[in-house]
Amino acid sequence: xxxxxxxxxxxxxxxxxxxxxxxxxxxxxxxxxxxxxxxxxxxxxxxxxxxxxxxxxxxxxxxxxxxxxxxxxxxxxxxxxxxxxxxxxxxx
Numbered sequence: 001x002x003x004x005x006x007x008x009x010x011x012x013x014x015x016x017x018x019x020x021x022x023x024x025x026x027x028x029x030x031x032x033x034x035x036x037x038x039x040x041x042x043x044x045x046x047x048x049x050x051x052x053x054x055x056x057x058x059x060x061x062x063x064x065x066x067x068x069x070x071x072x073x074x075x076x077x078x079x080x081x082x083x084x085x086x087x088x089x090x091x092x
Contacts, residue, residue: 021050025077027069035060039073041080046088054079 020026021042028038040055056072 024080025073026053029065030060037063037065037068039068039076041073041076043080043087044084051087052083054083 025039025041028036028040030036032038036057037060038055038057040053042050043052043054045051054076056068056076058068
């Protein structure tokens with residue numbers, strides 16, 4: 001049985017996950033832990049399913065968020081792109 005109180009949350013989370021899947025990465029700023037900033041890039045399998053991720057986590061007090069996105073995000077995306085074929089992902 002589905003708890004109807006959770007339906008709006010699940011719908012929002014599903015939309016968020018679809019957006020992340022489309023972009024290929026996620027950014028989290030203090031969503032799970034106060035003072036923590038995280039970016040993650042998805043690794044895909046041969047069916048285009050996200051099967052893993054590479055992640056950088058930083059305390060907000062230590063790093064400039066803009067710098068993290070300009071420096072770490074491109075590196076994460078490139079790393080995920082290189083790792084995806086290991087999981088069977090074929091380039092389109």
